[in-house]
Amino acid sequence: MATLSELKADARKALLARDHEGALQLFREIHEQAPDDMRAWCKMAELMEKCGDVDGAVREYNAIAGRYANEGFVVQAIAISKIVLRLDPENRRASERLRELSRERGEEWSGDTDARRATVAFKETPLISGLSGEELQAFIGYLHPRMADDGEAIVRAGEAGDFLFLIGSGSVRLETVDAAGARKVVRRLEAGDFFGEHAFMARTAYQDDAIAEGHTVVLEIDRATFDQWCERHPSIQETVERFYRQRVLERVLATSDLFRGIPAEACTALTEHFRRRTFHDGACVVRQGEKGDSCFLIRSGVVSVTTEDFRRPGRVIDLGELREGAFFGEVALLNDKPRTATVTARGEVELMELTREDFRAIIDRFPQVLQTVEAYQRERVRSTIRKVTAS
Incomplete structure (x- = not known):
């Protein structure tokens, strides 16, 4: 008599070969051994x-x-x-x-x-x-069931975000590509969790691949139906928006150059202290020379960074643009020095702000966060000096 592990291995092979009849017989035996x-x-x-x-x-x-x-x-x-x-x-x-x-x-x-x-x-x-x-x-x-096998993509990054998904059974991992081009698991979700809220609420494409782990059943709802429900039951939309803010921030932290390598629990703690800020096109986010007590993480949009040439007063040097996942203003977390650059919104920009006080509360629990920010800030100073001297 075959062991349970042997039956499962044979069942996986049958599924890969699309031998449904053979796979069914094997799963009957699995069910008998492991009801x-x-x-x-x-x-x-x-x-x-x-x-x-x-x-x-x-x-x-x-x-x-x-x-x-x-x-x-x-x-x-x-x-x-x-x-x-x-x-x-x-x-x-x-x-x-x-x-x-x-x-x-x-x-x-x-x-x-x-x-x-x-x-x-x-x-x-x-x-x-x-x-x-x-x-x-x-x-x-209004919920429609959908089944996925282990490793099957329920949605792929880039597909239109027309559905919100509730996990009925099984589990799902969300995968993305970080700043270095490596695939990274952003989050693992279980029955009762929902996903797809970022693209769904922003009416954009999905940013992550949603991959089934084991046999998984999800329940999906389309946007038109969801919008009708939200008109009658605002609490549903409030719930989705709350998770949207939290998970988008977690995703940005996971793909940011600055926070790569920081433990997941530290990133989760950080998400609790950021607050959302929005800026319109042309708005000045921070100005060189002003005192600052907070830093910013770009959740969506683009900002330009400029600095005055210390060798030639009045001359402005363009340091480039920063996009989603980028971090700026970190000097304010480390000391009381004035802002070293001016940052301006290019189009609509959504930022997450972290104050020095909240940052210090985090580094009391996770000292490695301070070390990472200090190293990042030193590298940014070197990069700025190179750009200024080359101009």
């Missing part, structure tokens, strides 16, 4: 559908959704129930389950343990936690 492996069970049901056994797939998906619901995994139960209704729109078990999940909201489930689990699940799913039972039931109706 608590929910991802394998979901994959078995998916393969049953692909092999033409839709009734069998509905039966298994209903059993999976019931298991999730009984154990208090609300979002997973919703996601799998939506798959059932895609296959069988009149399925009473799935419809009733969704009504019950919406109606009870985890507060009157059978058994205290299940109730606690379900309540926690709703609270830890910020996209839906503020909806009443009736609102939740209606919102669920």
Whole structure:
């Protein structure tokens, strides 16, 4: 008899070869040996559908959704129930389950343990936690399920950001390319998390690849439907915008030259202290010679940097432009010296500002951040001197 690891290895090979019948048989055996492996069970049901056994797939998906619901995994139960209704729109078990999940909201489930689990699940799913039972039931109706295998891209950077995604089961990693051209994992997300909010809210292309880790089910909602919902339920948009601000800042920190190499927990701590600032085209962000007590990280847009030639008063030297992910004003974090350059917005610019006081609170916890900023500032001084002397 094959071991579980051997069965999984053979199943992966069958999937790569697109041998659905062979893969289905292997996943049946995996399910027999490991009935608590929910991802394998979901994959078995998916393969049953692909092999033409839709009734069998509905039966298994209903059993999976019931298991999730009984154990208090609300979002997973919703996601799998939506798959059932895609296959069988009149399925009473799935419809009733969704009504019950919406109606009870985890507060009157059978058994205290299940109730606690379900309540926690709703609270830890910020996209839906503020909806009443009736609102939740209606919102669920607009979500469309989508399945992805391990390593499959749910979205790619550059694609139009027309959908917002809620992870129903499985997990997703967000990948980007940093300033050095290396691929970097920005964030890992689990069931109940949502993603795609940056492009969705800004109405731009996705900036990151969203890659499934293991068999994953996501629930997607299109922008037109979301906009209609936000008109009636502003709390949903407020939730998405709050996560949008936090995650965009995390992404910028992850791709910034300055913060490359700083521990992830330090970057997370930094995000809590930045505040958002916007500047219109031509606005002066900082002026050379003025005192400063904060630095800036460019979240979006472009700024120009100039300095006066200390050898020829009145002559201005163009030091170039800075774009998303760039950092400036770091001298103000380290000492009380005046600003060494003038920074001007070129078009609409969105910045994140960090004060010296907040920076000091961070370096008390993470001394390596100070060392990194000091090294970055020394290199920038050398670069400025080279540009000035070459002009």
